[in-house]
Amino acid sequence: MANLKEIRNRIGTVKSTRKITSAMSRIAAARLRRAQTAMENARQYGVRMAAIVGEILRELDDPAAMHPMLRGAGGPAPATHLVMPGTPTKPGAVGFIVVTSERGLCGGFNSAVNRQVQREIKALREQGRDVHVLTVGRKGRAYLKTYGQVALAHHVAPTKSEEVVDTAKRVAFEAMALFAGTFTPEGAAADTSDEAGEPKPTVKVDEVRLVFNYFRNVITQEVRADRLLPVPIPESDESGDPSKDQAKAGDGQPRAAVTNAIRAFEPDTKQLLDHLLPVAVETAIQQALYNSVAAEVAARRTAMDSATDNATELIGELTLQYNRERQAAITSELMEIIGGAEALKS
Amino acid sequence: MAELLQLDILTPDGRVDLRLVEGGKPGSDQGPIEVEGVELPAALGEMGVRPRHIPFLTPVVPGVVRFRFNGDDRRLAVGSGFLEVSEAGVVTILTERALRSWEVELEATRSDHEEVTRELQEHAKASIQDATVLELNARRAWLDAQLRAAQG
Structure with a gap:
């Protein structure tokens, strides 16, 4: 009977799908612990770095004047900045760093980021501002391309913690170049560098935002869109961060109190900022990547877990249907035989 | 026993286990170690930190961090980062990477x-x-x- 065979085939298909999803879920579970540890280790470093950066930035009287990477951080940006000749950008352009994954099958992980970016891009375009995008992870680039936003530069999403540091370094370098107006898009560089005297077209943005999945816990990832450049100045010590600091201080070390105590620093503020701000940017990207890696694995585990559950449920339903059909077939066959026998008798 | 300071090296990979000896197995994270002093490459040149240093902050450039722990002279290669001396006398080196001398x-x-x-x-x-x-x-x-x- 054709129908029975169809159902049997379907059960087979669902079973092999379940094998795959359950294997993926187990792999993700095994990777999750490693990714989570890496992220927590990195967070410790990130929190301390953020504390130092915050402490110094808060004590500046006029941050915008102190360093180009703080320009526009507090209050309106001064209108005079050097724009390279040939810069096609209007003022007010915004750059995005979009962090997604290389592979799918991880629930709403990538689409959440993509939707968020699309929403922001749409709002900015309506204001008549230019948008530039740097992507980390194939999924974000592919999505934005269909949306008509080609990435200026692309990086493969890291999966191991050793790769995170290197990728973060390169992305940070590009983000800072973009902000400083010295960024040369990959394709354009090769085209125009031969023509002597012709300045390479550069792209400049007045703000860089970082969009990534923040790993809240194993079942919750949330999309964050943080301003990366100009380096944001944290409000005050007492507001939000101490709680986060305290949570991390549970390792029994006498915590260096994050206070406003006057601290000596060397060399002067300007040079300190020269060193500090690039590191701050790099650390922020690093943290985002670590979070994204852990969040991806967690999202994949959750997604594959529920896919496995769904498959099991479906197999149950199909098996029930199969048995019912089979019984119906047997019954009707019996009826035919009995009917035939009765006909012969009479 | 002379006064000691607490030394801690943090990298994006986590805290560097400074107790580890060559060929030893990495143990659990036990926090900062106590040393008599530490030498490190600051932006303005090599510097040493001894106990009761004032609260201090300075960039660290790639170079070698030296200290004596358990009667052993230890050396670590560090990348660029920061040195922070807190009021409590904790010396923290935040650096992008660190390698023990025997790991090179x-x-x-x-x-x-x-x-x-x-x-x-x-x-x-x-x-x-x-x-x-x-x-x-x-x-x-x-x-x-x-x-x-x-x-x-």
């Missing part, structure tokens, strides 16, 4: 160093602000630090 792969590092030096010579005429030159210089500084840590 001497042969590979040496050949990398030669290669980077050669590349730098090829770029000798480029501007000092050139992105490639900056990157090569940064790489060489880190390789230098590793070699110095490994060779004492």
